Amino acid sequence: MKRLGKYTLEFHRPPSLLAQAAVGGKKEAEGPLGKDFDQTFQDTTLQEDSWEKAEAQLQKEAVSLVLGKAGVRPQQVDYLFAGDLLNQCISSTFGLMDFGIPFLGQYGACSTMAQTLLLAAILVESGAARRALAVTSSHFCAAERQFRLPLEYGGQRSPTAQWTATAAGCALVGLGGTVQIRRGLAGKIQDLGVKDPANMGAAMAPAAADSICAFLQDTNTRPEDYDGIFTGDLGLVGTRLLYQCLEDNGVDLQPVHQDCGLLLYDRERQDVHAGGSGCGCSASVLCGHLLHRMERGELRRILFCATGALMSPTSSQQGQSIPGVCHILELVQP
Amino acid sequence: MKRLGKYTLEFHRPPSLLAQAAVGGKKEAEGPLGKDFDQTFQDTTLQEDSWEKAEAQLQKEAVSLVLGKAGVRPQQVDYLFAGDLLNQCISSTFGLMDFGIPFLGQYGACSTMAQTLLLAAILVESGAARRALAVTSSHFCAAERQFRLPLEYGGQRSPTAQWTATAAGCALVGLGGTVQIRRGLAGKIQDLGVKDPANMGAAMAPAAADSICAFLQDTNTRPEDYDGIFTGDLGLVGTRLLYQCLEDNGVDLQPVHQDCGLLLYDRERQDVHAGGSGCGCSASVLCGHLLHRMERGELRRILFCATGALMSPTSSQQGQSIPGVCHILELVQP
Numbered sequence: 271m272k273r274l275g276k277y278t279l280e281f282h283r284p285p286s287l288l289a290q291a292a293v294g295g296k297k298e299a300e301g302p303l304g305k306d307f308d309q310t311f312q313d314t315t316l317q318e319d320s321w322e323k324a325e326a327q328l329q330k331e332a333v334s335l336v337l338g339k340a341g342v343r344p345q346q347v348d349y350l351f352a353g354d355l356l357n358q359c360i361s362s363t364f365g366l367m368d369f370g371i372p373f374l375g376q377y378g379a380c381s382t383m384a385q386t387l388l389l390a391a392i393l394v395e396s397g398a399a400r401r402a403l404a405v406t407s408s409h410f411c412a413a414e415r416q417f418r419l420p421l422e423y424g425g426q427r428s429p430t431a432q433w434t435a436t437a438a439g440c441a442l443v444g445l446g447g448t449v450q451i452r453r454g455l456a457g458k459i460q461d462l463g464v465k466d467p468a469n470m471g472a473a474m475a476p477a478a479a480d481s482i483c484a485f486l487q488d489t490n491t492r493p494e495d496y497d498g499i500f501t502g503d504l505g506l507v508g509t510r511l512l513y514q515c516l517e518d519n520g521v522d523l524q525p526v527h528q529d530c531g532l533l534l535y536d537r538e539r540q541d542v543h544a545g546g547s548g549c550g551c552s553a554s555v556l557c558g559h560l561l562h563r564m565e566r567g568e569l570r571r572i573l574f575c576a577t578g579a580l581m582s583p584t585s586s587q588q589g590q591s592i593p594g595v596c597h598i599l600e601l602v603q604p
Numbered sequence: 605m606k607r608l609g610k611y612t613l614e615f616h617r618p619p620s621l622l623a624q625a626a627v628g629g630k631k632e633a634e635g636p637l638g639k640d641f642d643q644t645f646q647d648t649t650l651q652e653d654s655w656e657k658a659e660a661q662l663q664k665e666a667v668s669l670v671l672g673k674a675g676v677r678p679q680q681v682d683y684l685f686a687g688d689l690l691n692q693c694i695s696s697t698f699g700l701m702d703f704g705i706p707f708l709g710q711y712g713a714c715s716t717m718a719q720t721l722l723l724a725a726i727l728v729e730s731g732a733a734r735r736a737l738a739v740t741s742s743h744f745c746a747a748e749r750q751f752r753l754p755l756e757y758g759g760q761r762s763p764t765a766q767w768t769a770t771a772a773g774c775a776l777v778g779l780g781g782t783v784q785i786r787r788g789l790a791g792k793i794q795d796l797g798v799k800d801p802a803n804m805g806a807a808m809a810p811a812a813a814d815s816i817c818a819f820l821q822d823t824n825t826r827p828e829d830y831d832g833i834f835t836g837d838l839g840l841v842g843t844r845l846l847y848q849c850l851e852d853n854g855v856d857l858q859p860v861h862q863d864c865g866l867l868l869y870d871r872e873r874q875d876v877h878a879g880g881s882g883c884g885c886s887a888s889v890l891c892g893h894l895l896h897r898m899e900r901g902e903l904r905r906i907l908f909c910a911t912g913a914l915m916s917p918t919s920s921q922q923g924q925s926i927p928g929v930c931h932i933l934e935l936v937q938p
Binding site for chain 2: 271353
């Protein structure tokens with residue numbers, strides 16, 4: 271691989287996706303991308319006795335599906351990159367420990383899918399790994415009680431709030447698959463001082479703008495060079511702010527841009543306010559919908575720009591702002 | 605690099621440590637390794653208004669010291685691997701965002717220093733990065749209130765409990781330094797069913813045993829081939845259990861083994877019960893004491909085996925066990 275410009279990595283024997291899977295809950299099944307999921311659960315407890323354990327099961331199911339599709343045993347996978355939103359990433363730990371694969375826990379908030387894929391790609395390209403798994407999840411009920419209010423409280427949601435997806439996405443990275451990871455960029459933390467934990471889109475938009483500008487500059491490309499540029503998960507408020515941030519830099523993303531948080535649900539019908547969010551949102555939209563479209567040849571070259579808000583309830587309670595980060599992958603179907 | 609056996613990576617143009625720094629609090633300054641710290645703070649608030657913000661400052665200080673020692677500007681560093689124990693790794697985010705370095709958050713609990721170093725080494729060896737930073741921290745007061753009881757409660761500590769270090773360690777990985785990272789191993793999650801959050805050493809010992817056995821087997825080496833094998837942070841209880849686990853595998857580690865949690869404090873004099881712990885414990889012992897000893901030529905070939913307990917208060921309250929993980933680096937001073 272070689273470095274391109276200031277921040278971008280270009281892969282030469284490009285790592286590719288050997289298999290991927292998206293799993294989701296009831297609401298995700300009922301949304302416009304319902305058919306793109308490999309598996310959905312009407313009962314979002316997944317028959318576990320806590321939401322956290324249910325989320326762990328989502329990761330376990332996603333990994334099991336991917337290994338099955340690829341026809342690969344856990345022992346044939348060299349590294350497992352995983353993370354989630356729960357404190358100390360417990361859904362990754364408890365969901366994945368039985369696979370017995372060397373485990374490197376990641377924390378990039380809702381940008382985790384791009385982060386795990388980027389590291390998996392680097393390790394495969396460099397020969398450090400023959401195959402590496404990238405997986406992440408979120409669960410609406412576990413996230414609400416940890417980050418906001420327990421569901422039983424019945425709190426009113428702000429119009430800028432996003433709906434944490436109950437979903438997981440997983441991909442196996444190796445050599446010889448169809449969809450290739452051609453380039454990648456790890457983002458810098460950006461903080462424009464947004465402090466409202468019910469407006470994550472606004473907090474993450476500056477990071478998306480920064481990473482997208484850096485990537486376009488490093489690669490000397492324009493938005494229209496791509497069949498699609500997909501952010502995740504800015505929602506409606508963050509998307510508008512992203513366009514504004516990019517306009518200041520002379521970049522017009524609108525003709526090719528969509529946001530995973532706006533794709534996953536029908537905002538009119540499903541009452542999700544500003545759109546979807548959570549690690550599992552962009553992960554499942556990528557590993558389901560977007561990769562299906564690539565496999566069908568509808569999309570041949572895309573940017574997957576996953577965004578994360580690097581905050582905790584503690585930092586917000588202490589008056590801190592909400593910094594964001596955005597990692598980018600260029601995926602091609604040659 | 606090449607893969608050695610089942611789990612080990614061997615580096616060929618070995619990435620090395622260009623500079624490193626250890627910072628600590630008052631208790632760490634008073635301990636047997638006090639003189640090995642680059643900087644210690646008598647006031648462990650670091651003049652911040654919360655423990656979490658103080659911990660963020662520890663990381664910031666550690667990174668600043670390392671950049672200064674190496675004579676490197678932040679723009680010359682391609683990736684920053686960082687993590688900590690706080691929910692959503694906020695001390696890493698808030699401590700490091702001003703450096704403007706592409707950020708990849710890591711979660712390996714107290715194994716984080718080895719995890720960040722391993723990934724930094726892989727990225728440097730592969731050419732993905734010219735230089736990469738690895739940093740982690742912990743703070744006694746922030747950890748106590750998050751994982752156990754607020755200090756104001758004045759709770760009695762169990763004899764098996766370990767004392768979370770108020771410390772951070774940071775290293776800059778690149779090519780051309782003196783101490784080299786020759787080999788590395790990412791561990792598998794191990795869970796022997798320990799459920800007592802006041803006995804982390806016991807929870808992590810099986811993971812240390814598993815990773816050490818795998819490493820010795822992959823590299824066809826014996827404990828006595830190393831000048832020292834340093835685990836972190838098993839403390840007294842975990843160390844005894846490690847010897848027992850290894851004895852079952854016919855491995856006698858005792859002649860060359862020391863535990864970072866037992867090195868950092870004087871257990872007799874400092875009332876730390878079973879020893880030190882926390883991401884900052886093994887990180888600061890490595891980046892201070894151990895690397896000083898390597899630079900002086902007292903140690904020429906060591907294994908740094910950082911252990912982490914992958915739990916949260918939520919998982920413990922829900923009756924889950926405490927899984928552990930252990931990542932290993934072989935460091936040589938040729």
